[in-house]
Amino acid sequence: MKMKVTEKDVCYVADLANLALSAEERTGMVRDLNSILDYVERLNELDTTNVSPMAQVSDCYGIDNAKQGSERFAYASREDIVEGLRKSLPQQAALENAPDTDGTFFRVPKVIER
Amino acid sequence: MELKQLGIEAARSAVQDRRTTAFALAEAHYLRIQKEDEQIGAFLTLCKERALEQADRMDRMAAEGKPLPPLGGVPVAIKDVLSTRAVRTTAGSKILEHYNPLYDGTVVARMEAAGAVILGKTNCDEFAMGSSNENSAFYPVHNPRDLSRVPGGSSGGSAAAVAADMAVAALGSDTGGSIRQPASFCGVVGLMPTYGRVSRYGLIAFASSLDHIGPLTKTVKDAAIVLRTIAGRDPMDSTSADVPVPDYVAELQKPVRGLRLGVAKEYFGDGLDDGVRQAVESAIDKLKDLGCEVVPVSLPHTPYAIPTYYLIATAEASSNLARYDGVRYSYRAAGVKSLSEMYRRSREEGFGAEVKRRIMLGTYALSAGYYDAYYLKAQKVRTLLARDFEEAFGKVDAIVTPTSPTPAFRLEEKSNDPLAMYLADIYTVTADLAGIPGISVPCGTTKEKLPIGMQILGRHFDESTILSLAHAYEQTA
Numbered sequence: 300m301k302m303k304v305t306e307k308d309v310c311y312v313a314d315l316a317n318l319a320l321s322a323e324e325r326t327g328m329v330r331d332l333n334s335i336l337d338y339v340e341r342l343n344e345l346d347t348t349n350v351s352p353m354a355q356v357s358d359c360y361g362i363d364n365a366k367q368g369s370e371r372f373a374y375a376s377r378e379d380i381v382e383g384l385r386k387s388l389p390q391q392a393a394l395e396n397a398p399d400t401d402g403t404f405f406r407v408p409k410v411i412e413r
Numbered sequence: 414m415e416l417k418q419l420g421i422e423a424a425r426s427a428v429q430d431r432r433t434t435a436f437a438l439a440e441a442h443y444l445r446i447q448k449e450d451e452q453i454g455a456f457l458t459l460c461k462e463r464a465l466e467q468a469d470r471m472d473r474m475a476a477e478g479k480p481l482p483p484l485g486g487v488p489v490a491i492k493d494v495l496s497t498r499a500v501r502t503t504a505g506s507k508i509l510e511h512y513n514p515l516y517d518g519t520v521v522a523r524m525e526a527a528g529a530v531i532l533g534k535t536n537c538d539e540f541a542m543g544s545s546n547e548n549s550a551f552y553p554v555h556n557p558r559d560l561s562r563v564p565g566g567s568s569g570g571s572a573a574a575v576a577a578d579m580a581v582a583a584l585g586s587d588t589g590g591s592i593r594q595p596a597s598f599c600g601v602v603g604l605m606p607t608y609g610r611v612s613r614y615g616l617i618a619f620a621s622s623l624d625h626i627g628p629l630t631k632t633v634k635d636a637a638i639v640l641r642t643i644a645g646r647d648p649m650d651s652t653s654a655d656v657p658v659p660d661y662v663a664e665l666q667k668p669v670r671g672l673r674l675g676v677a678k679e680y681f682g683d684g685l686d687d688g689v690r691q692a693v694e695s696a697i698d699k700l701k702d703l704g705c706e707v708v709p710v711s712l713p714h715t716p717y718a719i720p721t722y723y724l725i726a727t728a729e730a731s732s733n734l735a736r737y738d739g740v741r742y743s744y745r746a747a748g749v750k751s752l753s754e755m756y757r758r759s760r761e762e763g764f765g766a767e768v769k770r771r772i773m774l775g776t777y778a779l780s781a782g783y784y785d786a787y788y789l790k791a792q793k794v795r796t797l798l799a800r801d802f803e804e805a806f807g808k809v810d811a812i813v814t815p816t817s818p819t820p821a822f823r824l825e826e827k828s829n830d831p832l833a834m835y836l837a838d839i840y841t842v843t844a845d846l847a848g849i850p851g852i853s854v855p856c857g858t859t860k861e862k863l864p865i866g867m868q869i870l871g872r873h874f875d876e877s878t879i880l881s882l883a884h885a886y887e888q889t890a
Contacts, residue, residue, distance in 0.1 A: 352792030356848025
């Protein structure tokens with residue numbers, strides 16, 4: 300069986316996903332991703348040439364079909380106003396759950412490396 | 414007050430008529446949790462102060478002779494993926510171990526406004542990713558019907574809490590079967606409403622085009638009461654639909670005689686446990702006795718549902734979970750020296766194995782060169798799956814299937830084989846993909862006395878029909 304995903308691919312994808320996988324995890328991931336991707340291969344049995352993709356269930360109900368494009372979802376649009384549906388959080392509250400702050404800002408390690 | 418089989422109306426009227434108090438009812442449930450939950454593990458966090466304050470509010474109303482709202486004084490449990498203001502909300506993950514939301518999700522606010530007393534937050538698979546509850550970062554949940562078995566997942570804590578009478582009702586979430594499958598495993602009722610029927614505002618997102626919130630209850634009527642409470646348009650969720658909410662409780666009485674029930678052979682094939690097959694077939698016979706007409710239907714793309722689901726759900730999850738960066742509210746790894754190291758190590762240490770697996774799969778399926786072959790392909794097959802249902806619902810009013818191919822399996826039985834675990838959702842993922850509503854209602858037990866669930870699927874926004882069928886069936890049992 301041809302391996303679809305190599306350890307190199309796993310490293311590349313882990314990098315994209317911002318995950319520092321251990322060596323052991325990488326090995327497991329190669330095994331699991333290949334096994335799952337092998338299984339999903341069966342989708343290629345289906346001819347989907349003229350089938351449009353479905354991104355959202357709400358694409359197909361509860362809307363006025365007489366309208367075009369985004370007009371169909373007019374009910375979901377609202378005025379873009381500050382302090383609209385919900386009040387902005389007070390600064391203190393917004394910082395409450397942060398792992399590190401200086402009382403005014405979120406604190407993070409140095410962004411610019413040299 | 415006897416908690417066994419205590420339903421919403423009985424609990425509410427006992428508080429209303431001053432035969433008990435909401436306070437005493439909440440305390441009785443906490444006592445039961447204290448006694449039972451050590452071995453079950455259904456709860457992650459209890460919020461007794463908040464519960465007793467609400468109970469007190471209800472008791473004062475009752476004492477003044479005011480009519481209580483529909484859930485007045487009723488003790489409920491909330492799955493830990495739903496935001497509760499100032500009450501720890503972990504989504505079953507270490508990355509949110511110390512997270513206290515700053516607001517209530519819409520469903521939580523609506524439940525409380527309807528008088529419900531929130532006892533606490535229920536255990537679940539991490540970020541609702543799992544079918545056994547073994548992916549909780551804290552501890553697994555044991556099935557109250559047989560402690561050596563899983564309660565199902567991912568809303569396993571909610572199902573177990575209701576099954577063990579530690580709550581009268583609970584809220585769960587369903588992305589691939591996470592309400593219906595645990596309801597089936599624990600012998601309770603679980604309802605996944607139509608996509609958009611219930612606001613997702615305040616739900617910690619797993620896969621946004623597939624996530625649904627719904628009730629787990631002891632009876633179908635209770636599911637209707639909870640749905641009536643939480644359904645309806647919410648401006649805070651742009652995908653919540655602007656469709657009128659019927660009185661689901663009144664509509665339970667709609668006659669089922671003459672309804673056409675679809676039975677699809679694709680849901681009765683290989684891998685279906687014999688005991689489950691027999692129970693569901695005899696439940697279908699009972700529905701026939703009630704005057705329903707059984708019509709064979711075909712849902713030919715069913716075998717492609719699991720692969721479609723695991724591409725779409727993981728792709729959406731990889732995007733949704735990008736927000737856990739260790740800056741604003743999640744876990745941060747210690748001793749990191751750069752921003753990039755902070756992201757990588759915090760996520761590596763904060764997420765569990767299954768979550769990382771899904772983030773990886775989803776990121777892979779969305780990455781350059783693979784997007785068309787995997788993600789776009791899956792979205793196209795999703796259209797075909799939705800069309801299967803559209804066609805079937807041209808001929809029938811509802812479709813009846815088993816909820817799960819097997820009864821509850823043993824802890825650790827499938828935990829080392831992700832693919833085998835994914836297949837536990839084989840009969841439930843289709844409804845999530847198509848966005849149609851589905852209910853699981855208990856329909857007997859296996860020889861080993863394990864609960865079995867029958868699933869009834871309906872048309873978009875036609876919860877009334879599946880509720881009335883489930884209710885009519887329940888009355889025959």
